Amino acid sequence: MKQKGLKTTSQRDDIARTFFASSKHLSIDDLYREVRDINPGVGYATVYRTMKLLKDCEFAEEQHFADGHTRYENADVEEHHDHILCDDCGKIVEFADESIERLQEEIAERLGFVLSHHRMELYGVCEPCRTKKQEEA
């Protein structure tokens, strides 16, 4: 799986296993804590280093949302998508929309750019959080 010139160490195994097994959009800190439960000897630096490796091997994708914590998501088979985040509970939902992608290309072209990538994040309040707020009022 990761025979790209890298060594298989117990730390890397545990980090990768935890990462792939867990729900998406883990921060380094989330990951560090989860790995620690399994293998208490793992250091913070190794989590950073391993995730960078996984990113380089395109097994993980790095996300920088507005909370200032780098998060990683499984890049497995997934196609491109964007994210919408709840301002209240922090929930992250993925979505893909053909029309938006096409529009972005058009805009770039109109401005003379050849697009390499983009970042699109929507922020708002999700339905459950709105309901909860109303009940409190």
Add this chain to the structure above:
Amino acid sequence: MKQKGLKTTSQRDDIARTFFASSKHLSIDDLYREVRDINPGVGYATVYRTMKLLKDCEFAEEQHFADGHTRYENADVEEHHDHILCDDCGKIVEFADESIERLQEEIAERLGFVLSHHRMELYGVCEPCRTKKQEEA
């Protein structure tokens, strides 16, 4: 102009004046250096504090692009717009597109979110940079 319960100090004057006079999307560091040329006694912390004030008063908007430096842009009369950045030269171009905005609302609604704000940044290579590259080849 900034009589919102704040004091008018020479530092704030100089920072605000520099900010409003200069081209857009200044980083704290850009601003700090430009202000220093006028008023060498100004400290880094004051630039941060003043920009935060201008942001709170909605005279400036904070942008966090991919380069890791917080940038501010004049929020004066401007309407909402997004940005496209050149991977090569770092140029930042603004654009506004009704259709994209509408689509974002639609997507949010479809997913049960009430949108508060969003971030959309396109990255690519601008025409001049592409030409330059071709000439080099």
Add this chain to the structure above:
DNA sequence: GTCAGTGCAAACCTTTTGCACAGGT
């Protein structure tokens, strides 16, 4: 004369790195 604003340096927070040691190959 007060008290908000300032400069400095230290603190913070996330991420990276140097180094001696450990463990895959």
Add this chain to the structure above:
DNA sequence: ACCTGTGCAAAAGGTTTGCACTGAC
């Protein structure tokens, strides 16, 4: 045995804060 990978702690890089002092009101 070699040499990559690891843990720790220190460094880095951007931003914030505590504190005594300055200056606007």
